[in-house]
Amino acid sequence: MFSKIHDQLGTAGLVVGIVALIAALAGTAFAAVDRLSRQEKVEVKKIAKKFAGPAGPAGSQGPAGAEGKQGLEGKQGAAGEDGEDGACSVANPSCVLPPGATSTGHWSFANKGLSAFVSISFPLRVIPAPGVFEVAQNWIGPGDSPTPQCPGTAKDPKAAPGEVCMYVGSFSGSPAIGSAGDPVKTDEWTQDRTSGLIAEFEFSGEEAYGAGTWAVTAAE
Numbered sequence: 001m002f003s004k005i006h007d008q009l010g011t012a013g014l015v016v017g018i019v020a021l022i023a024a025l026a027g028t029a030f031a032a033v034d035r036l037s038r039q040e041k042v043e044v045k046k047i048a049k050k051f052a053g054p055a056g057p058a059g060s061q062g063p064a065g066a067e068g069k070q071g072l073e074g075k076q077g078a079a080g081e082d083g084e085d086g087a088c089s090v091a092n093p094s095c096v097l098p099p100g101a102t103s104t105g106h107w108s109f110a111n112k113g114l115s116a117f118v119s120i121s122f123p124l125r126v127i128p129a130p131g132v133f134e135v136a137q138n139w140i141g142p143g144d145s146p147t148p149q150c151p152g153t154a155k156d157p158k159a160a161p162g163e164v165c166m167y168v169g170s171f172s173g174s175p176a177i178g179s180a181g182d183p184v185k186t187d188e189w190t191q192d193r194t195s196g197l198i199a200e201f202e203f204s205g206e207e208a209y210g211a212g213t214w215a216v217t218a219a220e
Contacts, residue, residue: 088124097124097218104157107166108211111173111203115186116210118166121196126218129193130164135182141168150215157215164197164216173208 088095097103103123109116133139137149150165152158159165183201190198 162219
C-alpha cells in the first residue's frame with residue numbers, strides 16, 4: 001500500500017502525508033483527553049457538593065492590622081473666587097447702608113400714660129441721615145393710603161430714598177389725638193439720626209398699644 005502511495009505522491013508527498021496523519025491523530029487524542037478532563041472536574045464537583053456538610057459558624061474577627069504608612073500629600077487645590085463684601089467689611093468699615101438700599105424692621109410700644117416712645121435702630125448707618133419724620137407723610141396707619149415718601153404697607157414696608165417710614169400693623173387703646181386719627185409727635189429724642197429714631201407720641205387716654213414695621217432707604 002505504501003508503495004502505491006509512494007508512486008502517486010513521491011517521497012516528499014509521502015512524508016508530508018505521514019506528518020499530517022500523525023498531527024491529526026495527536027489533535028484528536030488531545031481533544032479527547034481535554035474533554036475527559038472537563039468531565040472529571042464536573043463529576044468531582046457534583047460528588048463534593050453531594051457529600052458536603054453544612055457550613056461552619058463564622059470565625060471570630062481577627063486582630064486589627066498594623067496602621068499603614070501615611071500617603072503622599074495631595075496637590076493644593078485652586079484658589080476659590082473672592083466672596084462678596086459683607087454689610088461690615090474692609091470695603092464698608094463704617095457699616096453704612098449703600099445708596100438706594102433699604103433696611104426694614106419692627107417697632108412696638110405700650111403706653112400707660114399720656115405719651116409713648118417708639119424706638120427704631122438701623123442695622124446699618126444711613127448717611128446722610130434720613131429726613132425729619134413727619135406724621136402726615138411718614139406714619140401710615142391702618143387703612144391709610146401710601147404716600148410718595150412711604151409707598152409700602154405694613155407687610156411690605158418701603159421708603160423713598162432719604163426717608164424713614166413707620167407702618168402700623170395693629171393699634172388699640174385710646175383714640176389718638178390729631179387729624180385723621182394719627183398720633184401727635186410731641187418730641188424726638190434721637191441722638192444720632194444716622195443710626196435710628198426715638199420719637200415721642202401723645203395720646204388722649206391712659207392706655208394705647210401699637211406695633212408695626214419700619215423702612216429706611218439711603219439717599220442715592
